[in-house]
Amino acid sequence: MTTTDPNDTRLSSWRLLAGNPVTLVSALVLVAVTVVAVTANWLAPYGVNDVDVPNALAPPSASHWFGTDELGRDVLSRVLVAVQASMRIAAVSVALAMVVGVAVGVVAGYRGGWLDTVLMRVVDVMFAFPVLLLALAVVAILGPGVTTTILAIAIVYTPIFARVARASTLGVRTEPYVSASRAMGTGDLYILRRHILPNIAGPLIVQTSLSLAFAILSEAALSFLGLGIQPPQPSLGRMIFDSQGFVTMAWWMAVFPGAAIFVIVLAFNLLGDGLRDVLDPKQRTTVEARRRER
Template identity: 45%
Template sequence: MRRFTSTKGLLGICLVTLILLIAILAPLLIAPEAATKMNMTARLHPPSLEFLFGTDQLGRDLFARVMLGTGTSLGIAVTAVLMSVIIGLPLGMISGYFGGWIDNILMRLVDTLLSFPALLLALTISAVLGPNTQNTIIAIGVAFTPFLARIIRGEALRVAQMPYVEAARAAGTTDTRMLIRHVLPNIVPPVIVQATISLAFAILAEAGLSFLGLGTQPPAASWGLMIQASRDYLDVAPWTALVPGGAVALTVLGLNMFGDVLRDVLDPRAR
């Protein structure tokens, strides 16, 4: 537990906690219309006491948009990663535990998906399904599934060769019971770590899809949408890009540091 109390670990925990609190409390404290209300007399207003983060090209309050956009971006990322775990967990467990032709078939399917860069695969799926929040979740979830499936398969393969698993198999334990009682509990820690790290990449993927017009659609508040809308005003109003860009950077940084700490704590070899 020594590593968990390091400066890096504490900073990661603080950032992740702050992001979660904003995502939960912002919809309760800030009216939804505050993020979409236009005020052309205050367009491109710099940060001030009235507008803490300034305003965008339509006079919308960037503070309200960034705060409410936290829930949007984080919600999409969490749901997409959860979807990839739900799909990748049984694929990886079955492939690693049974091996043989089952492993060959499942892993060739996974390798086919891995041959495409994750963001390119997500872009293709979003373009085919159409740009909206639900399809963005599906696109990111499918794109991240092969990475998780590969990691889970490796862990399941390792656990399946353990002496206690061999003993349980010799005692006549069924494969289903073996997977649930012996394999699954022992691969949960690396799955949690990888899912946490995948959240950071999912945040970037959501911002990238929204930036390209294939993710969250206007007038919803999304970090990627705000960055996309600011590209024509960087010279006169740089805060319109720096604020949402900073939110993405801090979120990714916090999740990466938190994932590293979880890996150190949950890794049996580190203990």
């Protein structure tokens, strides 16, 4: 009987990721976006709220690469800081959703019975509402702001992680090594930590990448409606809202914030697709077979 070296499997996974140019480019883009988000305050050439009315609606130039808005504020500086805020909100909200959702899904899938039924019915009720509508309801109850936006997005995406975790746990809990561990008298917490969680990590990683993309969109939508990040702090959604009356005379006010949203969301989605090809055994087998044919 042959055994597979975990190091060989890990190395093969990295080779598959590196061999996909789309995934590699999207990962590099996200690394660059992360660096920008961390260093935005130092990279911004001007203050985000430095008003220069005589220089209002100036087109892109050497002094203002992305032009200026209706108050003469530098669009590049505001986009950089807005990307920082969007990435921070997306990361924190998705992390909260993942922690709560995975806990609910793993407990429901592992224990089963009435507990599984009750928890999943609650999840189904939350799924009955459209994502943006549920987020709007949460913000309307708690009031607009950064903290409320984080909570709203976290609440919206918790059921998604719960379903993914439960479905994966149902498949893993019947595996022979789990049954053997349980027969040896091993505690449930040890089984969950040692056997269940490591073996459901793949789908959760893919879902995290996809959820980050939609969290960026959700934050932009809430800010566009005036329920997310509040002025004077810049946000990509609010910048697009403010540009509506100047689209014909200052296209750069809408194009650059919109392009930032587009690039970040697309990169997260493409990275999620690449990770799925590597972490999903069925998808991975298909990808490897196609490459051998070439």
